[in-house]
Amino acid sequence: MKGIMFSVIIIVLAGAIIAGIIYHSVLISTHRERLLVEIRASEMHNLYKSILRDFDKAIDVIAPRAISSAISYVVTNGIGLDEADKRLEELIINGTL
Amino acid sequence: MEMKKGIVFSLDAILSLTIVILLVAALLLLRYQSLIPEKKYEQIGYIASDTLNILTELKVYEIKENPTVKELINSKIIREEDLNRSVLDLIGSFWGGKNYTIAENITREVLQFYNFSCLRLDIEDEKIYSSCDEISGEVAVSSMIESGYEVGKPISGYIARAWARKVRKNTTEIIPFLPEGSGWTGNKLIVTKKFSLPTEITIYNALLWVSIHFGTTQNQAEFQNLKVNGWQKKNDVVWVYKEESYYGTEVTTAAYGYVDVSKEIFPGNNTIELEIGTPNYHSHIHPGMRLVVTYSLTQESKEGEKIFKRRFYFDDVEGYSGSWATASFFIPENAKNVSTRLHLNLIDLEDTFDSYGRNSSDILIYVNSKYLFFNDSFCPDNETCYPSCPWKRWPYEYKCDIKGTKNVSLDFDITNVTINGTNVVSVYVNCYGDRHWGDKRSRIYSDPISDPENSSYIEVYYELDEPVYGYGEIDITREMIYGGDHSNPKNFNFTLSESKAKLLNTFTHVAQGFSCMINVSARNSTSTFKTVFISPSVRAIPASVFIEPKIFSPGINYLRVVDFQPGGSLSPGNLILNYSSFEYTYLIKALVGYGKVFNTSQQAVEDAVERLKEQVGAEGISVEEIEIENKTVQGIRYLWGPSLFKVLAWER
Numbered sequence: 001m002k003g004i005m006f007s008v009i010i011i012v013l014a015g016a017i018i019a020g021i022i023y024h025s026v027l028i029s030t031h032r033e034r035l036l037v038e039i040r041a042s043e044m045h046n047l048y049k050s051i052l053r054d055f056d057k058a059i060d061v062i063a064p065r066a067i068s069s070a071i072s073y074v075v076t077n078g079i080g081l082d083e084a085d086k087r088l089e090e091l092i093i094n095g096t097l
Numbered sequence: 098m099e100m101k102k103g104i105v106f107s108l109d110a111i112l113s114l115t116i117v118i119l120l121v122a123a124l125l126l127l128r129y130q131s132l133i134p135e136k137k138y139e140q141i142g143y144i145a146s147d148t149l150n151i152l153t154e155l156k157v158y159e160i161k162e163n164p165t166v167k168e169l170i171n172s173k174i175i176r177e178e179d180l181n182r183s184v185l186d187l188i189g190s191f192w193g194g195k196n197y198t199i200a201e202n203i204t205r206e207v208l209q210f211y212n213f214s215c216l217r218l219d220i221e222d223e224k225i226y227s228s229c230d231e232i233s234g235e236v237a238v239s240s241m242i243e244s245g246y247e248v249g250k251p252i253s254g255y256i257a258r259a260w261a262r263k264v265r266k267n268t269t270e271i272i273p274f275l276p277e278g279s280g281w282t283g284n285k286l287i288v289t290k291k292f293s294l295p296t297e298i299t300i301y302n303a304l305l306w307v308s309i310h311f312g313t314t315q316n317q318a319e320f321q322n323l324k325v326n327g328w329q330k331k332n333d334v335v336w337v338y339k340e341e342s343y344y345g346t347e348v349t350t351a352a353y354g355y356v357d358v359s360k361e362i363f364p365g366n367n368t369i370e371l372e373i374g375t376p377n378y379h380s381h382i383h384p385g386m387r388l389v390v391t392y393s394l395t396q397e398s399k400e401g402e403k404i405f406k407r408r409f410y411f412d413d414v415e416g417y418s419g420s421w422a423t424a425s426f427f428i429p430e431n432a433k434n435v436s437t438r439l440h441l442n443l444i445d446l447e448d449t450f451d452s453y454g455r456n457s458s459d460i461l462i463y464v465n466s467k468y469l470f471f472n473d474s475f476c477p478d479n480e481t482c483y484p485s486c487p488w489k490r491w492p493y494e495y496k497c498d499i500k501g502t503k504n505v506s507l508d509f510d511i512t513n514v515t516i517n518g519t520n521v522v523s524v525y526v527n528c529y530g531d532r533h534w535g536d537k538r539s540r541i542y543s544d545p546i547s548d549p550e551n552s553s554y555i556e557v558y559y560e561l562d563e564p565v566y567g568y569g570e571i572d573i574t575r576e577m578i579y580g581g582d583h584s585n586p587k588n589f590n591f592t593l594s595e596s597k598a599k600l601l602n603t604f605t606h607v608a609q610g611f612s613c614m615i616n617v618s619a620r621n622s623t624s625t626f627k628t629v630f631i632s633p634s635v636r637a638i639p640a641s642v643f644i645e646p647k648i649f650s651p652g653i654n655y656l657r658v659v660d661f662q663p664g665g666s667l668s669p670g671n672l673i674l675n676y677s678s679f680e681y682t683y684l685i686k687a688l689v690g691y692g693k694v695f696n697t698s699q700q701a702v703e704d705a706v707e708r709l710k711e712q713v714g715a716e717g718i719s720v721e722e723i724e725i726e727n728k729t730v731q732g733i734r735y736l737w738g739p740s741l742f743k744v745l746a747w748e749r
Binding site for chain 2: 007010011014017018021022025028031032035036039042043046047050051054057058060061062064065068071072073075076077078079
């Protein structure tokens with residue numbers, strides 16, 4: 001009878017340890033996924049911040065050049081820009097006229 | 098009892114073994130579910146991110162003791178104003194300026210302090226610098242967008258633009274002969290073409306393509322004269338295509354050939370006289386006869402016209418008996434306020450009366466239609482209008498009652514029947530198609546050089562919204578021969594380069610032996626065929642078929658010409674000759690805009706002149722007078738980027 005009791009206790013203890021290990025395993029898996037998502041999100045956030053930071057700097061160079069190109073176009077072709085604001089926008093964004 | 102104990106021990110042993118196996122498996126699972134790899138990845142991710150931050154936050158003045166930067170400062174490539182830029186900006190600037198080694202060296206000197214992991218800096222997936230030879234294992238990537246202005250390029254200085262006030266260009270002028278006749282049954286046809294070329298030209302080449310239907314045996318029924326400014330050239334014609342038609346011992350020939358008249362054609366006024374006959378049927382000029390003159394010309398730069406008033410003169414056609422001509426002109430698609438006028442001066446036409454004593458029509462005019470636009474007297478129908486007279490000689494000659502000759506001057510407003518595109522005006526005097534009813538000569542008079550007002554012509558007026566070309570644009574005309582085989586239908590394709598993409602006018606000159614009616618269609622490499630001309634009636638084949646230039650685009654373009662019968666079926670024997678041609682006039686800009694910024698005014702001017710000469714020189718244009726405008730500029734920087742930078746990090 002005692003032997004059976006010891007066996008049952010061992011089974012219960014072993015089961016508890018295994019359950020703990022599996023629970024830990026699931027927890028780690030979830031944490032790992034979260035960690036990877038965090039790394040990626042952080043990376044995207046950095047990229048986004050860099051775009052915002054760069055925008056002002058780029059526009060300082062692009063805008064005077066676009067205006068200069070527009071003036072050059074007008075004096076070269078002898079005709080004004082139709083819808084000048086949109087043409088300048090196109091020059092700044094696409095670099096085309 | 099002993100047996101029972103044994104089973105219990107055995108069960109205990111199996112149970113213990115199972116528990117041990119499960120524990121080992123769970124421990125193994127735990128081992129593989131470790132966070133260690135992720136933590137390592139996170140660590141190298143921080144390294145990549147921090148490295149990029151270092152390059153972004155570090156200013157140039159903070160690394161001015163690094164050998165490469167120091168040298169650049171000493172050599173004044175990096176100036177005072179550049180010292181406050183970020184190192185990444187500096188690297189990108191040199192990379193954008195294709196100074197790859199400098200960019201790599203600057204990066205190396207900044208990153209070489211750290212050698213625990215491998216680091217690599219990329220721009221737009223191109224490597225700038227790497228501390229290890231090969232990538233291995235897990236790689237962390239940190240990205241950043243960066244742009245800036247290019248180092249070493251002046252942001253203030255001089256710029257210049259230039260335009261040609263006068264150029265010398267090589268161009269081609271095509272002077273087409275109209276399809277016209279008639280010298281009937283052994284009698285002659287005399288066609289005189291008078292035209293003017295610009296006076297201040299140097300002629301390099303003049304080639305006369307001859308396309309005639311004439312006879313070969315009967316007296317006077319032959320090729321009698323081809324005089325170019327008085328020089329007899331009939332024996333110099335090189336015949337390249339002949340179709341002969343036998344009528345007993347007599348032969349009529351549809352012939353196509355060419356003759357070099359470079360020495361006989363001059364700047365200014367010119368005259369070409371043609372005299373032919375045929376033993377039976379009638380002699381006439383077939384489609385495709387044209388003079389092609391290539392010359393150089395000095396042209397002043399000016400804006401093109403918006404208002405056009407031009408005359409398309411008939412050739413002088415003297416037929417024995419009867420004369421006819423099919424003149425053509427074109428109206429662009431976007432023309433406004435169009436008006437057209439037809440003036441005819443007809444000399445010595447015979448006034449005929451039919452068998453019923455009715456004054457029959459001796460003048461028939463068709464405008465873009467197979468139906469009559471005008472007839473001077475009675476017509477039994479409104480199409481062919483053959484007079485009701487008996488045969489005089491079968492099958493071509495009518496025996497009408499001729500009651501004298503008369504000279505007639507006619508003026509018509511033909512605006513209402515004018516179409517956009519190619520227009521054809523056919524004039525028949527004492528004849529139509531395969532019949533004639535005169536006896537002696539009838540003449541469609543034209544002398545545009547000495548007597549323009551009394552000549553026969555079509556006067557065209559129209560307006561355009563915009564000038565056909567702007568100031569500083571030079572028009573150049575070229576001709577391409579179809580080539581290939583004679584065929585019907587005839588397909589021709591050609592490649593239009595980007596430099597010739599701005600087309601002003603395009604025509605095709607269809608060359609044929611025997612002909613009936615034609616259909617001309619065109620397309621570019623992406624569009625479908627669009628019909629640009631269909632003959633409204635038999636023999637209504639224009640000397641030049643106008644094609645809207647906007648149909649064509651850079652790349653391969655296609656033309657198709659089909660000769661067809663009035664019922665719509667293909668004319669198998671009426672070939673389109675491979676000597677047909679495509680004429681195109683394109684525009685070249687003889688001006689250049691502001692270019693680079695230079696430190697001196699002279700450098701800017703020299704650059705502008707060089708750019709202008711290079712631009713027009715590619716089209717064989719030489720600049721004779723140049724106008725320059727130069728000025729100073731401030732603060733116009735050159736941009737590099739925006740570019741995507743990546744720092745890659747991985748374990749050694």
